[in-house]
Amino acid sequence: MNSTTKSARPARTAFLALLFASAASSALADAAADVTNVEEVTVTARRREETVQEIPLAVSVIGGKQIDQVGAFNVNRLTQLAPTLQFYSSNPRNTSVNIRGLGVPFGLTSDGFEQGVGIYVDDVYNSRVAAATFDFLDVAQIEVLRGPQGTLYGKNTTAGAINITTNQPTFDFQAKGEVSVGDLDYRQVKAAVSGPLSETVAARLVVSSTSRRGTIYNVARKVWINEQDNLGVRGQLLFQPNDNLNITLSADYSAQDAECCAQIYVRTGATQRPLARQYAALTTALNYAVPSTNPFDRLTDTDVDLNAGNKLGGASARVLWNVGPGTLTSVTAWRFWDWEPVNDRDFLGLSIVAKSQNPSQQDQYTQELRYNYTGERFDYVVGAFAFHQRIDTQGTEAQGPSSSRWNLTGALASNPAVLNGLVAYNTQWLKSTSLATYGQLSWKVTDALTIQPGLRINYDKKSGYYERKVFDGQGAPVLYGQTDPIKVAQRGILAPQVSAPSFSDTNVSYDLTVSYKAAPDVLAYATYAKTFKTGGINQNGLPVDAAGNPITAAGAIKPESVQHLEAGLKTQFFDRRATLNVSLFRTEIEDFQVTVSNGQYGVLRGYLANAGKVRSQGVEAEFNAQPTERFRVYANGAYTDAKYLKFTDAPCPPELSGGTTATAGQTPSAPGVAGGISPGNCDISGQRLPGISKWSASYGAEANLPVTLVGHAGEAYLAFDGSYRSDFSSNPSPSAYTNVKGYALANFRAGFRTPGGFDVYAWARNAFDEEYFEFLALGPSNTGLVVGQPGDPRTFGVTLKAAY
Template identity: 45%
Template structure:
């Protein structure tokens, strides 16, 4: 721990010169306002408001209530108050957003049940939820696992955003805005300590570099925590946390009409993570001697616990989930008077260096299953947006994006592999011991788009907003898999058995297609504080290329027909009502929607005997419908509250050639008709609600606000794999977090948070282990933790 405390002390000393708070206001200022967020933080913390929230969901600054879209906004103040430090944790505040993240690379984000198919990552599968940070698209979902840094607000846009956000946003978008540098010198420091030796340090400093010309901002965040699982085999804690990030910004304002924002960021995570634990054993259609109970008994194997909430792991090889993310961007806004010209230039990179014991046991079945990846992307966007037009507000633009993802993977089998993966065949252990599979893949994506959207203000009450985008996208991919090791044999039967686990294969493929996407929205003001809207939106996700070993045919050969999958098309109809009631005391927004997806791109898992082969496939048709309520109140006698509720029903309308669930897997691979089954990863009911009481008080000469709050969230049961196995259903759960603290008038604050206060047992994810013996593993959610935080702004 000495190194941790030294890093925390160093960050505190470096930021001791800071003098103004990070934006922590619930009435978010317009992006680009140099110092309003800092100067308003005390007032916002003292009495959070819900009206006047400015969003950029349509690439212009608008009041949230005027936008004919279902948008959830979480401001810096709410993130601070609830202790929400990442997109993964944001799901407890925004129930329509779901994140499954067994590790950074296999993170899947969905909105209203759409966005990504759960399963092992495939570089050829694009996410349907676009994550934008300061207008820059982040292709890799691993960004969801990073700690928030210098956030102004997070907007969750629900439904296809195919006009202005464009790049594969068939399910929705996360529009993240960070705080601008300020010409007023200042900053903030924060430190937290808690359960499992959790330590987090944050620091921000901002101020003028050249007065009235150049301002700068520098922010740091670091978090460390011991593992919350114990491994008695290796005698160490696992699933730890170790994360660091830094963000720097220069803001140039040479004239009133020109603003240039240069940003650079670097983040790293190097935790001993992420393993999974025994959850259950499913019964398959295989003979009894090929199923987990008999196989485990034959090796005298018992897991350290059959209760995942005992938090005992027994993997016998090292694990790691190291990643590095970095990027630079330049955002230029030039006010021409009649319009504003915006240029967004960016380059980002992601490095992923994992290490896994993929059998999740102390047995020597799969020693290693590592897929290190490197991704780099470059993007350029130009937009021209009208200023203050009375009849027509419009935006037009051009977009360019290119990306390369390269992966060099390795899987190595051990001395128990032949026994476990080729049961009842009497194959010698040497057949697979040391058998190593190397895979090398690369995929290049180039995308061009032109788009335009306008709002026709027909009258003071009626507005019509059409938008259209055309995208041309090309992908070129290649995959090579080679093998080595294992015993030397001339026995054809044994050779074929080994090749059934993994065989050499190589292929190249490409796609090149163009598509139209967009929306049509009609909004009508029923009253000053009552707005109705209807929206039709269409999203499009380009065709994909399987960047993994292809599934095998009945002849035990790679199925080349599975190399390329069809584009995905999404259509959504939405009706909404946005209101401010009781003299704007209550804000209540309601929406109903129905969505149809054709050629839904799913990540399915081959049910063959070897390593888990995640590959892409098209689901003929998916249907989703639902209703959502977002409600919040202003301060009444010091009390504020919120309620977010979602009812969502999703199913495979047609999936005739789907993967078989675990309970229907026999001795050979077979396809199953999943039509009518529930869409995985989607809870029928999900919600978040909470409240805070805040009161001015004093302790002797110390004056300020004392407060206490509660935040609760719940999800009904859902399936955690594409095949809807009864053994991979995550049960319903609810989480209650508590917080209390004191904010002094002098600018410092101290508070305590209790997360999962009632120690609810729940699972974050579930995985069927390779070989389909019936073993099912998963990751338990965090148990009750207590953290104490002190922050000061000057």
Template identity: 35%
Template sequence: MGAHIASLGVASLACAMLASQALAQSEPAPNSAVAELAPGDIVVTARRREETAQNVPIALTAIGGATLEARGSFGLQQIQQQLPSMLISVVNPNNTNVNIRGLGANALFSNVGLENGVGVHVDGVYLARPGQSTFELVDLDRIEVLRGPQGTLFGKNTTAGAINIITRAPTFEPEAMVEGTIGSRGTYRGRLSLAGPLSDSVAARVTLSHGEHGAYVRNTISGQGVNESNNDSARAQLLFRPSETFRLRLIADYSSLQDSCCYAVIPDLIDRRVDGTPLPRPFLTRAAQVGYTPLPVDPFARRNDANRRQRINMEQYGFTGEAVLELDGAAITSLTSWRRWRFDPRVDADGIALDIFSRAQQVIDDHQISQELRIASTGERTFDYVVGGYFYDHDVDVNQLTQYGPDAPAFALGAANAINNAALNGFTVRSVSTLRGRSYAAFGQATWHATKALAVTLGLRYNDETKRGVFNQTTSESPDISGLPDAIRVPAQGIRNNFGLTNAYTARTHESNVTGQINVAYNFTPEILAYATYARGSKSGGINLTNVPPGVAPTVGPETVDHFELGVKSSLLDRHLILNGAIFNTTINDYQTTILDPSRSASYLTNGGKVRSRGAELEVRYMPSRAVNLYAAATYVDAEFLSFRNAPCAPEFFGLQTVCDLTGRQIPGAPRWSVSAGGDVTVPLSGRTEGYFGADYSYKSSYNSSSNLSAFTVVDGYALVNARAGLRFMDGAIDVSVFARNLFNKNYFTSLAVAGFNAGQITGFLGEPRIVGVTLRARY
């Protein structure tokens, strides 16, 4: 298959090259959408055409690369502070959930057989796993965040939105930039970027970066700091421009991450059920039974006592080739990509100074190939159009192992007797699973400019997708108990069967669907644009690739989305004031989530109910001069389960009921209120020197981060403030600044979860504490 897609990409590139020779003297038609930029406006490709962000009649926020650098945003977790509609929760790089308007992913759950509802794209290439976006993002041209279903123009249908990360391309003007940062808590960051011509028709760009941050949690067993991170990346690009009408951009990149991740803290312990009765064998009782004295419940002391070293090694690399041939009034684009991502963790699954688990790991090896070919109109015309085809091939191999340790019998079962010891001490469950996915799509979008003020856009996409999964779970690496007396062996085997059975299955899904949108936009004046959108979206089905109980289909059906939105975009005060707003209502049918089947006493992923997200957004930017740039944005989201009657219950219901009705409850990962505000001010000084200062404020109200909506997993609302100040010399050639992230050292959680065994133990992951430092940047 790799040869097939490679030949397709090479053929399309070769055809474009040959055609360019015949059209070398023709001039590309001007694109009126980018003829004149307002202050602070950004050219985007959200509709696969170059347009200014203010002229695109969809909910879109674009942040330029220079702004990201100035604000010290080197990853999506920092960028989300400037985008109130987005929430990113990270337990580890694989368990990365991206939500937009409350929708996107099940809370803190990762399954390679399912896609996220928010698509992440780098230079037009869809990334198969959200973890691929957790590397540091450097040398960027811009980031575009599209809200709402993206079911027409993007590589994979998504139900909640898309994030487009666009890197800086090679230039024929020489450029050089070197940057170094040193800060508190072992923060070090360095970057080198070089660009320029290799000949009259070839330019190159090379970007190297290294980033690390030190510990902000202390492990009391080793006495060392943990949750440290080291991140290295390299990107090399070539731009071939043999004529005015043809360009070919080749990108090769590599990134690696080494983390002493992810050590949690204990913020709470449940000892009573919701009716006030004692919880059977709560955490402190179990701890006493094994002679363990846990750390005091004081999460912001930032201490953890895991007795096994945790680490994560992650790497990804890939190649992208983009060829663009400009015709008379149109442009043909071919986009070819191959990527590999590998995730290799070693974790202490119990997270405390016990050997409930002695080994735990989930190694993921992910390969993807994609090819897109499209033609889009350029210039001024009555009908604008984009038409294309897309192919995507995705292979994943997963090797997962769980081994129970000597403390498991007493902690999990209540006593370390002969039966329990034979059952669990050393009991090992290993699963090997594979996923093979392939999808084909044809898409088209046309905009009819009925009048100078009125435009109607219709987009359609046909998608055909097949997934094949194989799951094989064994317990053969466990200690052999066949020679034990029946009085011990039989009950011990019964216990083992409850913790892990030998199981194997194959599964297949196939679906074809049509998605799309209709959008009506009206310019009341050249500066005021109103729009209305209806979109029908879909997120593909999947395969559990976990140990589903007998009689349960391992497949998960697709989600379908109906989305309505009304919005206004305005550029006022001679285009120095940007004021945008939107109201929206999104309904997801057949929501992919975890349900509980009481007849089998098992929970698993399937389609379980209906979800609605509705709300409003407001975005303001004020740029009265080059020296002042202010912004503010707010989002209100009411995202709830319209129907979810067979949900697993929270631990405070243990022993009272097994199935809970979450209908009418706010879905996890959906704060009702999110706000961001800030800006930058530049002050001219003597000669070619200027000073500047800036600050950013972000706030998220409380939200639940657990799929069972336990009352103990509510993340309290929190506000963060970042600040910076600096001097630029020689017209910006030299830039030195000081910065503070989390200026007021706010203690907050990024997520809370319920630990296993119904012991009432809550685990939490802390946000980054205050980091202060200095950055030196030099440009040529």
């Protein structure tokens, strides 16, 4: 851990608290304003400002106020408000963000593929999904765009996009602050100040700090792990020389330095490995037992000093220039991402995998130009986009003294020196370039009927390099051609390899939306979209043939080809005090990109491949109402049926793996038969995709009463926010051992606020202390070990906010 960073926490918190105190004293003096019953929500989902009920698009809009109130300070917490948004993270690098069950292959992340949910902050594309793990900084609004967004948002939005808009510099002085304290030593401080520097220049500065004790106790090292330690800062300058020109310069930096991230023992399941090589026999032979077989005791004994060092930031220049009848927008940006991990990939107190870490450094550059025009009968957006990225990774994979017993047989298994100290040094880099032009037209055929076609042409090129050098415990190289049994055994665990995969392609995305305004507050629409997610290259080692040579054909994977149909209805009633939006969708993807493993231990992170075809279909509904200024209620729900339509050569689940591989004419053994015959691969066509619940919902209500407290008029309020999701598969090939049970979470808050911006409330999250898993995973070598990441226990605290 970084001791300097840790010792700086009290000073950094005190500094932010001073900024907060200044804002709080002013806010308490301001307590008179009318409550607005109904508020129009403006979005920029189509790259121009519109009200959410007027756009023919399935979009969930979550305001900054609601985000703060429910404690949704990152994308993970946002899933409790958007039912069809899924988030899984074993650490910041290995993070998946999906919408409607689609987006990122479930499993360990490879640099060589792209996400299917685009993440945008103030018009800047964030290519690495690790950005989703950071705290939100001074967010004004988040739009979750569901379904393909390939025309306006690009090639890698086959499942949707998350469009984050932050608060901008103002020419009137503003200050706001927030302090939260809670159990588990939770501390969160946020502060923002904005105002003029001259008649034409305004500035905004935002800082945020979050820290919390870990939720899992390491009994071996006597420390709490899976903690939070986040720091973020952003500065913006707005230059507005006249009403026709705005130039915004922005720079931000975020850092995480948490002792994280561990998954802990959940259960074991029988595999087809010989019985002596399954978990119970191996741990007995090594005289080992986990601290607890109840994962909700939240105990581990991992023997590695974990770290999730993560830094992300960049700078951008956004120019909005009113030219002629429309607006020209230019967005120029540079982003960086540095990842410095320390992991324990065997998940146990045993030293099997002694070291597994892949530090990475990324730089990306983007440039977008677009022109927006809004007319009486025609609106259009045309633009061009350029992207370049370079990622460098330096990996180290080392085996420990328990590895021989865990992975080998016979006399070699009894000799720790065979694998102890065996180490692989991986060097890899990736270059990626993308160019696109696009356009979307809205033709108002009549006052009620609008036809909206869109088109995007995209070119992608990727090239990469991967080299793994392997050395034994004495520092001697491990090479092909060595026939000594020890060297052969070592190559079976870590094998040297060199590959230089590449990929290039041009693709066309297009869509057509027809919308009809049946009444002033009723909009019906239907959409067809044909889009794609760009191809990829394998950057973490290739599978090898019988001679041990890399299978070069597996170096690149095909683009995903997506066809999407959607129909929706947007309505408002009761004088626009209530809103009900419904959408039905069906998405089919050919050459779906997945992460697989063929049982070769040396392919440590799995590799990328294409499944034949998948489908996600379902229905979503969003309802909210505010019948009076004293009460509001919302309920959002979704039914999602996502499954593989065709995947005939998938990796088998653990209960069908580990035995002797079946040859022609042999019948594989029943699941879990020790020493049995395992199929070479499995047909999982018709089975469901990982990570997606069939049923999901979010719901809540708030009631308030006018009160006067210490001479200040305001509202006392009580609020509830809940979420539910049914069970889901947590393995790319569904397994009886990795199915996560459904769960419901309940959050409460009660407090007092004034119209001037003062707000103090107590809160409880996961108030009923629901025991649930965020995901489950398999331990190494198919011994039957299942590990998991328990969700947060019940937490409670107090938040004090003020604005001036």
